[in-house]
Amino acid sequence: MSADQATVVQARSLYQQRLRSAQEAYPNSTGYEKHHFVPLYLGGASNGQTYRLPTAYHKAVTQQFRRAWPYGQGRRPTPQELQKILLEVYSEYPIPQLIGVTP
Amino acid sequence: MRETIEFRIAERDARLHLEPGLGVSLGGSIRKVVLPMGDARVQRIAQLNHAYGKRGDAFFMSWNLRRSYTERELRSAELLNWVVRAHFEPTGSMCGTVYDASSECPHCGAGARQVSELLLDTRRIPKGKDIAQTLSGEMVVSSRFASAFLEQGLRGAEFHPVLHHGRGALQASDWRQLVVTSKPLVLSPRTVAGNNPFDLDEAGAFRCPLGHVAGLNQISELYVEKADRDDADLWVTDTLFGDRRGELRPEPRLLISPRLRDVLWAMDAKGYALEAAHFV
Numbered sequence: 001m002s003a004d005q006a007t008v009v010q011a012r013s014l015y016q017q018r019l020r021s022a023q024e025a026y027p028n029s030t031g032y033e034k035h036h037f038v039p040l041y042l043g044g045a046s047n048g049q050t051y052r053l054p055t056a057y058h059k060a061v062t063q064q065f066r067r068a069w070p071y072g073q074g075r076r077p078t079p080q081e082l083q084k085i086l087l088e089v090y091s092e093y094p095i096p097q098l099i100g101v102t103p
Numbered sequence: 104m105r106e107t108i109e110f111r112i113a114e115r116d117a118r119l120h121l122e123p124g125l126g127v128s129l130g131g132s133i134r135k136v137v138l139p140m141g142d143a144r145v146q147r148i149a150q151l152n153h154a155y156g157k158r159g160d161a162f163f164m165s166w167n168l169r170r171s172y173t174e175r176e177l178r179s180a181e182l183l184n185w186v187v188r189a190h191f192e193p194t195g196s197m198c199g200t201v202y203d204a205s206s207e208c209p210h211c212g213a214g215a216r217q218v219s220e221l222l223l224d225t226r227r228i229p230k231g232k233d234i235a236q237t238l239s240g241e242m243v244v245s246s247r248f249a250s251a252f253l254e255q256g257l258r259g260a261e262f263h264p265v266l267h268h269g270r271g272a273l274q275a276s277d278w279r280q281l282v283v284t285s286k287p288l289v290l291s292p293r294t295v296a297g298n299n300p301f302d303l304d305e306a307g308a309f310r311c312p313l314g315h316v317a318g319l320n321q322i323s324e325l326y327v328e329k330a331d332r333d334d335a336d337l338w339v340t341d342t343l344f345g346d347r348r349g350e351l352r353p354e355p356r357l358l359i360s361p362r363l364r365d366v367l368w369a370m371d372a373k374g375y376a377l378e379a380a381h382f383v
Contacts, residue, residue, distance in 0.1 A: 038349070041190070044349045046349070046350055064132075073167055076320060076346060078161075081161050083161075084160065088164060092132050
């Protein structure tokens with residue numbers, strides 16, 4: 001297995017683990033929601049790239065974004081800071097479609 | 104005034120460079136570190152961020168300067184920065200509010216003119232607040248705040264209707280749009296703006312060449328020119344902060360008189376913080 005393949009396998013396993021944790025944390029959050037790849041509060045466009053995520057997982061991703069850059073601070077990240085936030089959040093909470101998983 | 108700074112740092116980076124007991128873990132992968140601005144570790148973190156920046160990375164993901172004041176300091180301030188703490192989305196334009204973008208600055212995106220009533224999903228306005236703003240900077244106040252402002256004879260603002268945009272027809276709401284009508288106060292160059300407290304944007308990447316925007320973020324307390332000040336109780340700065348990015352727009356800062364501060368305190372208003380500001 002190549003290093004790239006191993007990374008994808010690891011990310012899929014992490015997604016399943018995070019999804020289970022999210023469903024335990026938000027048992028009443030069923031169905032799916034649209035997730036903006038760059039959240040609006042960080043400067044994402046309302047018509048920007050979105051992914052359909054299980055609602056519980058969407059909540060967990062949103063919470064992780066807000067840990068990285070709290071909501072409603074009246075400040076803006078630099079492009080470098082934004083890149084760091086996206087990398088850190090999505091390395092912990094992968095977007096399933098980007099690792100070949102149908103949510 | 105006590106100034107602290109809060110950082111959010113990836114746990115992996117924090118483990119590499121910071122002492123283990125410094126800060127608290129958020130969810131296991133992010134560390135929150137709060138330090139007084141004068142603490143030597145703040146400079147260490149700034150140096151680390153600079154070093155990370157040289158390789159196209161960043162050491163901290165987020166920073167936040169907090170200035171806290173004693174009641175006496177706020178009582179003695181001749182001018183105050185009214186900092187809105189309650190934010191929400193969707194924005195007005197996402198709910199159908201119409202803007203004329205023809206007057207928008209091609210450099211910084213400031214200057215779009217609202218040409219319809221403000222339409223919002225008012226269910227999304229944070230509960231129990233007296234002032235809140237959308238991610239685009241549209242400001243709404245509670246009807247009790249608008250009434251108190253008018254009853255006390257305060258000057259410098261109008262309160263326009265906010266229409267609720269839900270699934271059905273537009274409906275009237277209890278919220279009012281805060282429209283500042285006083286003459287904007289001229290931001291003094293003593294006000295520090297920048298990308299973060301350690302990067303004041305020397306290259307001017309986020310400063311508007313036409314002077315509309317001072318920088319990406321407000322770093323210091325606000326300083327404004329005393330000359331040409333009118334006798335209002337609420338003002339905006341003539342120069343803005345931020346950038347045009349997605350739904351975000353450059354925004355002015357709000358300033359209030361001690362009279363308006365007293366009204367806010369008397370009604371125990373919610374959704375804001377106050378910082379001292381200065382006439383120069």
